[in-house]
Amino acid sequence: xxxxxxxxxxxxxxxxxxxxxxxxxxxxxxxxxxxxxxxxxxxxxxxxxxxxxxxxxxxxxxxxxxxxxxxxxxxxxxxxxxxxxxxxxx
Amino acid sequence: xxxxxxxxxxxxxxxxxxxxxxxxxxxxxxxxxxxxxxxxxxxxxxxxxxxxxxxxxxxxxxxxxxxxxxxxxxxxxxxxxxxxxxxxxxxxxxxxxxxxxxxxxxxxxxxxxxxxxxxxxxxxxxxxxxxxxxxxxxxxxxxxxxxxxxxxxxxxxxxxxxxxxxxxxxxxxxxxxxxxxxxxxxxxxx
Numbered sequence: 001x002x003x004x005x006x007x008x009x010x011x012x013x014x015x016x017x018x019x020x021x022x023x024x025x026x027x028x029x030x031x032x033x034x035x036x037x038x039x040x041x042x043x044x045x046x047x048x049x050x051x052x053x054x055x056x057x058x059x060x061x062x063x064x065x066x067x068x069x070x071x072x073x074x075x076x077x078x079x080x081x082x083x084x085x086x087x088x089x090x
Numbered sequence: 091x092x093x094x095x096x097x098x099x100x101x102x103x104x105x106x107x108x109x110x111x112x113x114x115x116x117x118x119x120x121x122x123x124x125x126x127x128x129x130x131x132x133x134x135x136x137x138x139x140x141x142x143x144x145x146x147x148x149x150x151x152x153x154x155x156x157x158x159x160x161x162x163x164x165x166x167x168x169x170x171x172x173x174x175x176x177x178x179x180x181x182x183x184x185x186x187x188x189x190x191x192x193x194x195x196x197x198x199x200x201x202x203x204x205x206x207x208x209x210x211x212x213x214x215x216x217x218x219x220x221x222x223x224x225x226x227x228x229x230x231x232x233x234x235x236x237x238x239x240x241x242x243x244x245x246x247x248x249x250x251x252x253x254x255x256x257x258x259x260x261x262x263x264x265x266x267x268x269x270x271x272x273x274x275x276x277x278x279x280x
Binding site for chain 2: 009011012013014015016036037040041068069070071073074077078083
């Protein structure tokens with residue numbers, strides 16, 4: 001599914017994550033990660049983001065992940081919501 | 091879990107809405123409890139959240155930043171309070187830091203700042219390190235992500251901090267009776 005519009009989910013509060021999905025040229029998915037625990041968990045955040053976007057069939061999009069110490073279950077939920085909002089039919 | 095995430099999203103949307111309506115030179119302070127969900131949604135900590143919010147409002151007033159508006163509510167994520175103060179974001183953040191770190195019980199709360207237009211003004215803007223864990227003093231976000239402490243362990247520490255907060259208020263109330271200035275604004279624990 002290609003991103004149809006820009007969409008966000010989550011927040012920049014502690015223990016949460018703000019996920020922004022926007023349209024991007026091409027058929028791939030670009031991922032940009034900013035996290036307060038990037039040094040320790042940057043690779044895990046990257047792999048979870050790749051896994052969720054692949055599972056949902058996202059294409060032609062850029063995902064910005066601004067993590068403020070969210071649990072993995074929170075990250076997954078926010079990713080799913082943002083991607084569904086970005087790809088939903090009008 | 092879903093209800094908590096929805097409540098966090100609703101709070102974030104409310105913060106942005108309030109911040110976008112700020113007049114120039116004012117900022118939004120949002121208070122939440124820095125505790126696990128199981129604790130912060132409990133009736134006990136819901137009440138205490140209100141007391142801490144009143145204490146933050148009193149601190150602002152004592153600092154010459156009497157709130158222009160205030161609102162407190164309970165959500166599925168626990169207590170949350172909103173203050174609009176007549177200060178630019180940096181000054182508001184200094185107020186928040188004084189409340190969060192001036193005394194050890196400040197570790198119980200997050201006091202987050204948004205400036206006009208919805209811009210977040212956090213610790214990074216002041217060049218500060220991330221907040222430390224209220225239990226062990228390590229980076230708090232790491233302890234949370236790794237679930238290093240049990241709810242029971244955090245609860246015990248939170249109770250100790252709450253007792254110190256109560257003791258301080260009781261001492262200040264005593265000095266008020268003797269004619270000294272003290273905390274104002276109904277910060278007495280219930």
